[in-house]
Amino acid sequence: MAQEYFKSAQGGLLVDVSCGSGLFSRKFAKSGAYSGVVALDFSENMLRQCYDFIKQDNTILTSNLALVRADVCRLPFASGFVDAVHAGAALHCWPSPRILRSGGVFVGTTFLRYTSSTSLTGRVLRERILQNYNYLTEEEIEDLCTSCGLTNYTSKVQQSFIMFAAQKP
Template identity: 70%
Template sequence: MATPASPSIGINQHSLVKTKPLSVTWKSQYLPHSLLLPNIIRSSSAHAVVPEISSTHSQTSEANVELFGCPVCYEQLIRIGPSGFNIPAIYRSAFKCRKCNKAYSSKNVYLDLTVSAGAKVYNEPKPIRTELFRSPLVSFLYERGWRQNFALTGFPGPDQEFQMAQEYLRVVQGGVLVDLSCGSGLFSRKFAKSGVYSRVIALDFSENMLRQCYDFIKSDASMLSSNLALVRADVSRLPFSSGSVDAVHAGAALHCWPSPSNAVAEICRILRSGGVFVGTTFLRASQATPAMLVIQRALESSYSYLAEEEIEDLCRSCGLVNYSKNVQGSFILFSAQKC
C-alpha cells in the first residue's frame, strides 16, 4: 500500500550565504568556508560553529515543527532557523523538543540527535562492533577498499544493490527515506541524487563516518543544496516520531547492530502505514558457504549473523508484513512492509 507523497521542499539559494538571526543567537552569521566553497579541502576533525537557541524570541522569529523527533521522548522537534531541508540550512538551525525542552544543534556538519547529545562528562561504552566503525581509519577506508571486499561473499556491488533496493522502494517514492547505519553515505548519496524522494536522511552513530559522508558530498556542489541531511543517532533510539517515515534502508548493517530486535522494532515504529523497510546483511554461514564459516567463527562474538528464517521471523515479530528476499551466497536483500 503506497503512502501519499510528501510535499516538495523548496530551497532558498540566498540562504546558503548569510541568514538573519531570527530567534537564534549565532556565534557567526556566516557558514564555514567548507560549506560555501565545497571544492576546498577541509579537515574532517574541524569543528563547526554551533547555533544556540536564544532564551528570548524576537517578534520576527519563526519556529516550525520539524520531521525530526526527540530521542528522549519521541516528540517532534521545533526548528528555529532558515527554511530548507539541506545541509547548509540545517547547519544554521537549532532544534528543541517542545515537550522535554532538550536542545539539539549541528556539530561538525551533522545534526547530533543522540540521547547523550550535549553531555559534558558522561561517556557510555559501546560494543566493539560499534567502536570499530567510529574509527577515523575504518571510516576513511570504507569506500576505499573495505566495502569492495563484500563481493567475495556474494554482495553484487553498490550499483546493483541500489537498483535492487529501488525496486522494493518503488511504492514509497516521493516520500521520506532514512538510510539507517549509512556509514560514509554510499547509498545515501545515490538515494538523494535519484531525485525520487522528498527528503533523505543519512543516519549513523559514527561521527567519523558522517564526516566522511560530508567529504564525499562537498566534492559535488549540487549535493550541498539537495534534500539530504546528515544525522547522528542510535539505531535503538531513532529520532523520529511514530509513523513519520515512508522508507528505511539499511545496507550491510543488521549484523552490526547490538540488538537487531530493538532496531527492527524502532524501524517499525517510525514507519508510516504502508512504509517499506529494505535491508542487506551477511547470512549466517553454513556448509553451503564454507568460505564464510572460517571468517564468521572468528567474528561471531562481535557480530549478529542471522539465518534466512531468523530475519523473516524477526521482521514479522516486530509487526512487519509482506516479507520478501533475494539471496546470493552469504548475501541477502530483504524487504518488509508496515501494515
C-alpha cells in the same frame, strides 16, 4: 537493487539508518525519487566522511539530503512519520519499525551465516570462522521482521549477501 523495493515510497521521506560513509544515502538522494533523504548515523566520524563524499560529488541534490547524528534506538522522528527506511549491515541495531508509516517499507542488507545452498562442510567451516560474529540465517531474518510486526517479506540472495524488504501493515 534497493530502489526496486522503495517504489511505493517514491516522493516520500527515506531514512538511511547507520548510513556509514553514505554510499546508499548518496545514491538515494541522487535519484531524485524522494522528497527527502536523511543520512543517519551515531558516529560523528562516519557522518563527516559522508559529508566529504557529498561535497566531492556536485551531482547530488543537497537540498533534499540531511545528515543527522542519532542513536537508532532513539530516532528523532514521530511515529509513523517516515515512508521508507534502509539499514545497510545494521540489522542488529534496528529494534522497532516505529517511525515507519502504515504501508512504509523497510529494506535491509547484511551478510548471512550461510545459505540453503551452502554445503554441510561449508556450514561447519563458516560457524567456526564466524563464531564471534552474529550473522543470521535467512530464516532468522524473516522471523525477526515478522516479530517486529512487518509483513510481505521478500529477499534476494547473492552468495552470502542478502537484501530483503518488509512492509509495515
